Every structure is written in structure tokens, then in C-alpha cells.
Amino acid sequence: MCGIAGVFCARGAPDRGGLERMADSLRHRGPDEASVWAAGPIGLAHTRLSIIDVAGSHQPMHSPDGAWSIVFNGEIFNYRELRRGLDHTFRTQGDTEVLMAGLMRHGIGFVDRLRGQFAFAAHHHPSGTLHLVRDRLGVLPLYYRHDGRGVVFGSEVKAITAYTARAPGVDPDSLDAYLEGRSVPAPHTLYAGVAKLPPAHRAEIRATGCPVLHRYWTPPPVADPGIGADEVVEEADRLIRDAVRAALVADVPVGSYLSGGVDSSLIVAIMKQLRGNSPVETFAAGFGDPRFDELDWAQRVSDRIGTRHHTVAVRAEDFIDLWPSLTWHRDAPISEPADIAVFRLAASAGKHVKVVLSGEGGDELFGGYPKYRYASWARAARRIPSGPRRAVGRLLDARLPPRLGRQRIALRALSAGSEADQLATWFAPFTREERRGLIGRPPSPDRLRRAPEGVDDVDRMLRNDLAGWLPDNLLERGDRMTMAASVELRPPLLDHRLVEFAFGLPSALKVRDRVPKWLLKQVARRYLPDDVVFRPKVGFRVPLDRWFRAGLRETARDRLVGGDSFVGSALDRRAVIRLLDRHESGRHDEEIRIWTLLSLEVWHEVCVAGWATSRRAP
Template identity: 80%
Template sequence: MCGIAGVLGLRDAACRAGLERMAASLRHRGPDETSVWADGRLGLAHTRLSIIDIAGSHQPMHSVDGTWSIVFNGEIFNYRDLRKDLDYPFATEGDTEVLLAGLVRHGIGFVDRLRGQFAFAAYHHPGSTLHLVRDRLGVLPLYYRHDADGIVFGSEIKAINAYTGAAPTVDLDSLDAYLAGRSVPAPFTLYAGVAKLPPGHRAEIGETGSPEVHRYWAPPPADHTIAGPAEAIEMADLRIRDAVGSALVADVPVGSYLSGGVDSSLIVAIMKQLRGGAPVDTFAAGFGDPRFDELEQARRVADRVGTRHHTVQVRAEDFLDLWPALTWHRDAPISEPADIAVFRLAESAREHVKVVLSGEGGDELFGGYPKYRYASWARAARRVPPGPRRGAGRILDARLPARMSRHRTALRALVAGSEADQLATWFAPFTSEERRALIGHTPAPERRRRPPEGADDIDRMLRHDLASWLPDNLLERGDRMTMAASLELRPPLLDHRLVEFAFGLPSDLKVRDRVPKWLLKQVARRYLPEEIVFRPKVGFRVPLDRWFRAGLRETTRDRLTGQDSFVGSVLDRRTVSRLLDRHESGRHDEEIRIWTLLSLEVWHEVCVAGWASPRRAP
């Protein structure tokens, strides 16, 4: 992967010094090569992590006829096939020039033919139009700022700030979305004036300088006639193998994360088959807590498949040491405690490989989260009037012990008001009522997500998660934490052809007989023993409940309720203090809510108040 950035001015010529600051801020994304280019109002910057055509494919790149200029981040896995059909005088062996040639021959609609993960900016000189494009699932990021001076864009928000040189300010209207999901859904961000291009969208910026955003891809509707169970298993197997094979395209070593769960284990098993006798490196992280540690399960899979396995231990000290630096890399609050573990994992992997595969997407495609089993319960709960439902929920919530935190999550979702509220509450640290108590008002109507269209309750849940939780949380985390270590991440299960196949299937092939991810597990049985395939889902968790009552207790209370606290100034301080008291009592587990608030505070310290003092990961 790489870092891309640039500017299209409406009044002034592009500032070369500003472009160089942008490139410097993205150096971690591309330590192998840095370059900037400016021509009048247009300026482009690029930092490169060389994966394909290592000696060539320098950027920014310009077409031979001078009609297009481009900066590209990502990989086009089918670039060799596309190249065969393009009449173009190629000078490199890489995928960037294939994209450039496709734009010359077919225009911006060529994006529909791309298979891979990408974010790019392409300027069409004859039409004086800048195109910003993000891949279908949102694996790679792209942000922009639009004002009277023009458009400034970049792979990360810090690049935009580096060019403008203006101190960032907080978009207070996005606080409700953050407290609801630990991230802000596109097109909004926590930064005032900075937008996030949604997955599967492209923006056109013409002479007026105002971006026109178009959606070019969406998952298809479910088709109940597509396949029966046996045929679906065969089709899924072929498509998953094809997706993994495509993700192995590289001119550098490729390894894989291996948690011991079914998604990563299946990817590793297929990867090893496809590589034949070639060695495969796998990587796993542990926390020294038997409740969450899956190192032994990962080791069993590695031994079974036959990989060179590497492990790393994550300690409480890592959180205090790395939290500020990784917040700078994220340009946002660290949404999950596991973000820091993902960085340590990436840091370890980077010592052996330059690219890793991961299992993101399996849950959202095939119904892996436990919540999908409760979809019909949520519909039934909506038959009870919202007032009595919420009242009963508050009573039960207050009486649930700390050990039943997962039941508490389900309870809060079931008693939420509308279907949109229920969908948002499954991953929400704070309910809508709690957010109103903290912020003091409800969000504007345009900030509220509407439930997606879908064939049934499970299908709508999956589509909601594919459009929000996956790109705005999991994929954003994966990109930033691996890029902080200058490592490329590839989630093969998010190959868009596999996604289209999965969303075309009926829900009863995903959650079947109350077994989540049924279809994927049937495929996995062909490659792995049943004790691995049907092992209960644990998840990538960190023992924060204990840490917040011990080593992190004092710094947490001071940062969230002290006089200089950003959280204490924009949220209700007494409500925050009561939350800390509840957790310290030991009767309730409030770890994820405390984490959400503390991450917001650290983000403000690092990225807003301390924006002019960049922090780098070691």
C-alpha cells in the first residue's frame, strides 16, 4: 500500500512546500519512495510501499498522451488480465499503469472492472476534473476537505492538516455517532470540515470546485433461487479459494494473521495449499489472560497446516506506551482495545513479510456474530411500545452482574426504539438515552442512519454492518495499525465478487439451525478438523476490565473528570464520574464505555490540542 495526497486549488497554484509536508506526514505508509509533483492548480504527493513492480511504477504517474495524472494506493489483483485487453504503450510491469491505461481508453467507468483494494486520485486534464475513488468495501481510506480555496485530499487526515497548516477543530455534531459506534460513519469525521469518502463511491471535482459524490457499487439483493445448501457450499469453496489466490499477487513475501478462529484458519489452510511446498509465515498475539488468550488454538492450526508460526505478547504497558502514537496514526480515537494489539502483531509480522492476509469480513458476509441469531427476537421486541420496553430494559440492565456483559449488550439492543436504533445499538457503548444525558441533545436528522433495504431481519443486519461497522471500525483499524508498521493488509474475504455471491444468498444458509456462519463453516470442514471449525467464537479481546481497576485507574479518572479534560468539558462530568464509580465497585463491567471516553480524550490531546507535534510509532 501507499500514501496519497494532493490539492486542486480554485485560486492559487499548488504549494510545493505544502505537498512535501503532506508526503512527510504519510511516510509510514510508504517508506520506500517519496515524491511530489505540481502543475499550476494541481499538486500530487505519493509515498510508496513497494509490493508490485518494485523497481518501476514510480508515482505520481502521467499517461503518455498527457490526458491523465494519477496517484494510487492499493493493489489491483486482476491487473495482468486487464492489461491484455488494453492497447497502450506500457513502460512498467505494475498495476498503476494498467489503471492509468484503462482511464485513457475507457474513462472513469474503468473502475467497474477493477478487482482489489484501492483509493486513488486521477485528474483528467482536458476536462479539468479531479476524480477521487475508493474501493467497494472501504479497505483503503480517502479523506478530503472542500472550501473556497479548493480541494485538499489524502489517505489520512493528518496529510490534509499538514497542507493547510490550520489547527483542526472538533465536529461536535459527530460526537453522538462516535459514542454510538466508537467511530464516525462516512461521510462525516470528528474533524470539522473534513469528509470521508464512503466505500463504493467516487467524487468528481470540476471547475466549480464542489465535489459531486456518486455511488458506483452496492451489494446485490438476496436471491432465494441462487442455490441449495450443497450447491452453495461448492460455490462458496471455489470463490473463497479464488479470492485467497488473488490476494497472493505480489513481488514480495506474503504471510497471514492466524487467530485460531475459523476465518483466519480457513484462509491459512487454503493459502498453504495454493503455495504448495513454499513456506507460509503466520502471526498471532496473546494477552496473558486465559479468558481471552487464543495462542494455543492458533498454534494448533499452525501445526496442523504446517506454517512457520510467530507469536507476540501484548502487555498493559504497551497500552500506555503506544496509545498516543497510535492515536496519531489513526487520526481518530482508538476504537477498540485490540487496535493496539493489532499494531504489535503488525510490528512482529513486518520483521518477516511485507504483506499479510487477514480474516476481516467473514462475520459480516456469512452471519458470524452472535447477534444475528437474535434478529427475530429484535423484530418481536418492536411489537412492545417503546416506553414500556425501555423501562423494563433499564430495570434489568441495572441488575445484571458484570459477568453477563454480553447479555447486557443484547438486552440494550432488543429494548432500543426503532429498527434503526436496534441495528446501531448492537455495537454501541452508549444507548441513545445515555448519549442524550452525556451530550445534552439529540443528533440532527441527517446524522441518523436509516435501516437498509433487505430481504429479512438477518439480511438487513448484515447490510448495516457491511456499510458501517466493517469499514468505519474494523477496516479503518486494520489499515492504520498495519500502515503504522509499514505493512500491507489484505482481507481476501472482501473480494467484491465473493461479497456479491454472499449477499445474493438467502439468510438461512448463513444462520442455520441457530448456527452462525453455517455456510463458511461447512467450507472450512473441508480443510480443517471440526474442533477448530466449531470452536466457540472468542474474539480479539483485551483484559481491560482488570486494568481499569488497577494500573490504569488513576490516569483514567484524572483524564476524564479533571479540570483540563476535553471529555469533562463537552460531556456531562457527573455522568462520567458515576460511570467510573460503577466500574470501580466491581459490581458492573463498564470497560468498553470507559475505553470509548478515554480514547476520545487521548485523541483530543494528540490530534487536536497537540496536532502540531506529530507522534510516530516506534
């Protein structure tokens, strides 16, 4: 992958010094090469991590007829197939020139033919139009800022602030969204005036400099597959194998994460079959806590499949040491404690490979989270008036012991008011009432989430997670934490052809007899033993509950309620103190709420208050 950035001026000309600052801010995304270019109203910057056509495919790239100039981030997995269908004299062996040739022949509609993960900017000189494009699932990021002088864009927010050379401000309307989901859904961000291009969208920017957004893809509705369950399993197997095969396209070494869970284990098993006798490098992280540590399972899978396996230990001290620098890399609060573990994994992988595969998407495509089993309960709960339901929920919530963490999450979701609130609350650290108490006002109407269309409760859950939780949290984490180590991440289960297949299937093939991820597990049984396929889901968790009562205790209290605390001033300080007291008492487990607030505080320290002194990672 790479880093892209640029400016489209509604008046005046690009500042070359600003473009160079943009490229410098994205050096970690592309340590192999960096360049800038400007002509007329458009200026482009690019940093390259060489994966395909290592010696060629320099960027920015310009078409021979002078009509197009592009900067491209990502991989087009079907570029060889597309290349064969284009009447063009190619000068390189890479996918960037295939994109260029496709734009010359078909225009911006060529994006519909791309298979892969990508974000790119393409300027069409004859019409004076800039196109910003993001891949269908949102694997790769793209941000922009629009004002009267034009549009500034980049792979990360830091590239935009590097060009403007102005300290960023906080968007107060996005605080509620962050406290609800630990991330801000596109098109909004925590930065005032900075937007995030949504997945499966392209922005068209003409001479006025005002972006006009177009959606070019959406997952299909559920339909009768027209075949039996056995045939569906067979087709799922074929598509997953094809997706893994496509994700292996590279001119550099490719490895894989291996947690020991079903998603990553299935990917590694298929990867090993496709590679034959060639070695496969796998990587896993452990936390020294038997409740969450899956290193033994990862090792068992590695031994069975036959990979070269590497492990890394993550300690509480890593969080103190890495929190500021990884917040700088993310340009946002570290939404999950596992973010830091993902970086440690990527840094370990980077000693052996340049690309890693991962299992993101399996839960959101095939119904893997425990919450999907409660879908019918949520519908039944909505038959009870919301007022009494919320009151009973608060009463029970206060009495649940810390060990019943998952039950507490389910209780909060079932107690939420509307279906949209229920969908959001499964991943929400704070309920709607708690957020209003912390912020002091309700969210603005344009920030309210709405339940997506779907044929049933499970289908709507899946579509909601695919549109929000997956790109705004998991994929954003995956991109930033691996790019911080200059490693490329590829999630093959998010191949759009596999996504279209999965979302066209009825929910009964995903959650069956209360077994989550039924279809994927049937495929996995062809490659893995049942004890791996059907063991309880653990997830990538970190023992924060213990760490916040020990090594991280003082850090939490000093940062959240100290005199110069952003959280203490922007939110209700007394409510924050009560939260810390409850956790330290041992009678309540408030780890994810404390983490959410601490991450917000560290983000403000590094990316807003400390912007002038943190042009590079702390």
C-alpha cells in the first residue's frame, strides 16, 4: 500500500512546499519512494510501499495523451485480467498503469471493474474534474477538507493538516458518535471541517471545488439461492479459495496473522494448500492472561497446517510506551485495546514479509458475533414500551457482577429504545442517556443513526455492521496499525464477490440452530478439525480490567480528571470520577468505558493540543 495526498485549487495554485510536507507526513505508508507534482490547479503527492512491479510504476502517473494524472493506494487483484482486455501499450508491469489505461478507455466508470482494495485520486485535465474514489468495503482510507479555496485530501488526516499548516480543531457534534461507537462514522470525523469519504463512494470535484458524492456499489438484497445447503457450502468454499488466491498477488513475500480462531485458521489453511511446498509465515500475539490468550490454539493450528509460526508478547508497559505514537498514526482515538497488539503483530511480521492476510469480515458476512443469536430477543424487547424497558435495564445493569460482561452488553442493547439504538448499543461503551449526561446535550439530528433496510433482524444487524463497525473501526485499525509498521494488510474475506454472495443468502444459513457463522464453519470443517472450528469465540481481547487496577491506574486518573484534562473539561468531570471509582472498587468492570475516555484524551493531547510539536510520530 501507499500514501496519497493532494490539493485541488478553486483559485490560485498548489503550494509545492505544502505538497512536500504532505508526502513527509505519510512516509510510514510508503518508505520506498516519495514524490510530488503540480500543474495548473492540481497538486499530487505520493509515498510508495512497493508490492507489485517493485522497480516500476512510479507515481504520480500521467497518461500518454496528457488527459489523466493519478495517485493510487492499494492493490487491484484482477489487474492482469483487466490488462488483457485493454488496447494500450503498457510501459510497466503494475496495476497502477492498468487503472490509468482503464480510465483512458472507459472513464471513471472503470472503477466498477476493479477487484481489490484501493483509494485513489484521478484528475481529468480536459474537464478540470478531480475524482476521489474509495473501495467498496472501505479497506483503505481517504479524507478531504473543502473550503472556499478548494479541496485538500489525503490517506490520513495528518496529510491535510500538514498542507494547511494549521492546528486542527475538534468537531463537538462528533463527540456523541465517538462515545457511542468508539469511532466516528463516515462522512464525519472528530476533526472540524475534515470529512471521510464513505466506502463504495467516489467524490466528483469540478472547478467550484465542491465535492459531489456518488455511491457506485451496494451489497445485494437477500434472495433465494435456488440451491440446497450443500451446494451453498460448495460455492462458499470456491469463492473463499478464490478470494485467498487473489489476495496472494504480490511481487514480495506474503504472510498471515493466525489467532487460532476459525477465520484466520481457514485463511491460513487455504493459503498453505495454494502455496504447496512453499513456506507460509504466520504471526500471533499473546497477553499473558489465560482468559484471553489464544497462543496455544494458534500454535496447534500452525503445527497441523505446517507454517513457520512467530509469536509476540504484549504487556501493559507496551500500552504506556506506544499509546501516543500509535494515536498519531491513527489520527484518532485508539478505539480498541487490540489496536496496540495489532501494531506489535505488524512490526513482528515486517521482519519477515511485506504483506499480511487477516480474517476481518468473517463475523460481519456470516454472523459470527454472539449478538446475532439475540436478534429475535431484540425484536421481542421492542414490544415493551421504551420507558419501562430502559428503567428495568438500568436497574439490572447496576446489579450485574463484573464477570457477566457479555450479558451486560446484551442487557444494554435489549434495553435501548429504537431498533437503530439497539443496533448501535451492541458496540457502545455508553448508552444514549449516559452520553447525554456526559456531553450535556443531545446529538444533532444529522448524526443520528438509522436502522438499515433488511429482510429480518439478523440481516439488518449484518448490514449495519458492514456499513459502520467494520470500516470505521476494524478496517481503520487494520490499515493504520499495519501502515505504522510499513506493512500492507489484506482481508481476503472482504473480496466484494464473496461479500455479494454472502449478503444475498438468507440469515438461516448464517445463524443456524443458534450456531453463529454456520456456513463459514461448514467450509472450515473441510480444512480444520472440529475442535478448532467449533470452539467458543474469544476475540482479540486485552486484560485491561486488571491493568486499569494496577499498572495503568494512575495514568487513567491523572489524564481523565487532572486540571488540564480535555475529557475533564469537555465532559462532566463528576461523572468521570464516579466511573473511575466504580472500577477501582472491583464491584464493576468499566474497562471499555475508561479505555474510550482515555483514548479520547490521548488523541487530544497528541493530535490537537500537541499538533505543532508532533509532525512526526511521538
